[in-house]
Amino acid sequence: MAETYTVSDADVQKRIDKLLSEIVPDVSRSQVQTWIEQKLVSVNGKTIKANYKCQAGDNIVWATPEVEELTVEPENIPIDIVYEDADVIVVNKPKGMVVHPAAGHYSHTLVNALLYHCSDLSGINGVIRPGIVHRIDKDTSGLLVAAKNDAAHVSLSEQLANKDVERKYEAIVHGVLQHDTGLIDAPIGRDPNNRQKMAVVETGKSARTHFQVIHRYENFTHITCRLETGRTHQIRVHMNYIGYPLAGDPKYGPRKTLDVQGQALHARVLGFTHPASGKWLHFEAEPPEVFKKALAYVEKMP
Numbered sequence: 001m002a003e004t005y006t007v008s009d010a011d012v013q014k015r016i017d018k019l020l021s022e023i024v025p026d027v028s029r030s031q032v033q034t035w036i037e038q039k040l041v042s043v044n045g046k047t048i049k050a051n052y053k054c055q056a057g058d059n060i061v062w063a064t065p066e067v068e069e070l071t072v073e074p075e076n077i078p079i080d081i082v083y084e085d086a087d088v089i090v091v092n093k094p095k096g097m098v099v100h101p102a103a104g105h106y107s108h109t110l111v112n113a114l115l116y117h118c119s120d121l122s123g124i125n126g127v128i129r130p131g132i133v134h135r136i137d138k139d140t141s142g143l144l145v146a147a148k149n150d151a152a153h154v155s156l157s158e159q160l161a162n163k164d165v166e167r168k169y170e171a172i173v174h175g176v177l178q179h180d181t182g183l184i185d186a187p188i189g190r191d192p193n194n195r196q197k198m199a200v201v202e203t204g205k206s207a208r209t210h211f212q213v214i215h216r217y218e219n220f221t222h223i224t225c226r227l228e229t230g231r232t233h234q235i236r237v238h239m240n241y242i243g244y245p246l247a248g249d250p251k252y253g254p255r256k257t258l259d260v261q262g263q264a265l266h267a268r269v270l271g272f273t274h275p276a277s278g279k280w281l282h283f284e285a286e287p288p289e290v291f292k293k294a295l296a297y298v299e300k301m302p
Contacts, residue, residue: 007058016043017050020062022195035062072101072130074116075108081117082283087152087276088145089118089131092285095141095261100132114146121146122153133157134165134230139248139262141288142169143270155275160230166271167227169235170214170287172264172294173244174254177213177221184209184238188231197251198233200241207231209238217298220247220258224268236263247294260294 003024011019017036021029033050035041041062043052054060080092093099093110100111114121114131121131131146133156147153159165189204191197208228215222221244225235236252239245245253248260258264266287274281 002061002063005060007054007056007060009056011054012056013053015050016041016048016052016054016060019054020060022193024062025190025195028196035064040064072106072111072115074119075112076116077108077113079110079113079117080285082143082285083281084118087148087274088156089114089148090143090145090270090281090283093136093141093144093267095139095288095290098138099135099144110144118148120148122148122150134160136267137233137236137263137265140169140265140267141291142267143283143285144267145270145272147275152275156272159272163228164273166269166282167230167267168269169225169227170266170268170291171223171225171235171239172247172258172260172291172298173221173223173239174219174247174257175221175244176216176219177211177223177244179213181210181212182242184211184242186238186241188234188237198231198237200237205229205231207234207238209235211239218301220298222295235265258294258297260290264291264294266291 005023017029017032020032020041021027036048036050039047041048041060043058043060081089082092083090091110098109101109111130111132123130131148131153133145133147133153136142136144145156147156185208186200187202187204188198188207189201191199192201206229210226210228212224213221214224227234236246236249240252247253247258247264249263253263268287269284271280271282273279
């Protein structure tokens with residue numbers, strides 16, 4: 001299906017590959033360049049090159065390629081299983097692991113590992129995301145629950161929607177937070193200036209993050225965050241919004257930061273009602289060594 005866009009004055013002289021990567025959700029600049037090579041993009045009825053500079057009033061037409069039928073293969077990847085029964089499986093995801101396959105990244109994900117370990121995952125989210133009820137970012141470590149059947153999936157999804165799931169994170173942020181506790185209540189949506197990022201925007205979806213200070217250092221603060229909602233990059237966006245970006249965050253934080261292999265964020269606590277038994281389950285996982293070493297480093301900073 002073809003889509004169109006008319007270039008505004010604000011977009012004049014932008015390269016077309018950059019402009020399309022900004023206005024088309026979840027599409028990278030390299031993907032747009034591939035579309036252009038495949039002659040799936042035209043301007044004013046003519047095919048162009050990726051370095052074409054847009055002019056006011058240009059009529060851009062693009063057609064996204066047909067989605068290939070995909071299969072996700074089980075892979076023998078070690079995973080830290082915290083709890084498992086016939087309905088749910090709780091894992092402590094390592095930093096650097098993607099939760100489920102996506103465009104250009106179909107292997108070495110948590111889903112590939114789960115499929116090898118247990119073939120009975122819920123099918124509600126389809127072939128790419130079997131069992132996945134909620135996600136944590138690639139470079140965020142910590143606890144995540146997956147559903148092993150559709151009934152469990154529905155129950156967990158409803159608990160998430162009703163804000164009945166307990167989710168607490170540990171983080172290291174730049175700056176010294178003055179308030180011991182606080183609530184950030186600010187809507188999150190796609191950043192209008194950079195489609196690869198999220199931001200606090202008036203048209204965004206409701207997002208609420210509670211924070212509490214664990215310890216203050218000279219230039220950093222160790223905090224916990226409790227999520228009421230689960231928006232994409234929520235903690236990272238909210239902490240940056242109030243002026244205390246996460247250490248190590250390549251997308252929302254400063255360039256000069258701690259070497260923690262991505263944002264210093266760990267999903268430490270997870271609690272939910274078991275879909276079958278109705279019992280409350282509560283799990284905790286220590287942050288990884290790279291997180292602990294970063295804390296030891298900031299403690300010794302002059």
